[in-house]
């Protein structure tokens with residue numbers, strides 16, 4: 001009987017990585033007024049960032065809209081980001097809904113980069129999920145297209161940047177386009193999940209004791 005419980009407990013621990021985690025993104029649907037918890041993330045002369053766009057949404061009544069409205073012949077990037085704490089070995093996941101229009105010499109993407117404790121870049125990250133040409137209607141851009149090994153926090157990681165951006169790769173003299181982002185999603189394994197799992201196991205033990213007598 002005790003052996004059976006150990007097997008059940010071990011199975012539960014093995015199944016743990018698939019345990020559902022809460023969305024870590026603040027104001028993920030851009031429904032709040034203005035920038036809210038989102039942080040500036042720009043290089044060079046800045047294009048337009050609208051945190052309260054209402055002309056196209058995936059959910060609710062607002063979205064994030066990035067517009068490249070000027071000509072450039074150099075690297076230029078406009079975007080926003082949030083930073084989440086991670087522990088080495090954490091397997092993160094997420095994505096974002098994206099709609100893009102008339103992209104030319106430009107990339108619209110979600111990018112996640114591992115950061116050290118001092119928040120400098122580790123130099124590695126999860127590959128980008130992007131669109132580079134033309135137009136497309138709302139589509140979920142998922143980090144799940146990258147392997148769990150690529151989504152696992154390395155030994156020196158303390159944080160991860162979650163970036164929504166519009167980037168001119170510096171190869172053309174005209175970079176134009178518009179992208180909307182909405183319903184951002186990012187999950188990191190949480191201690192709260194372990195607590196819930198522990199409560200479940202205690203409950204399981206309790207019910208076993210009852211059934212034994």
Ligand SMILES: [Ca+2]
Nearest residue numbers: 029059060062
């Ligand atoms: Ca929204």
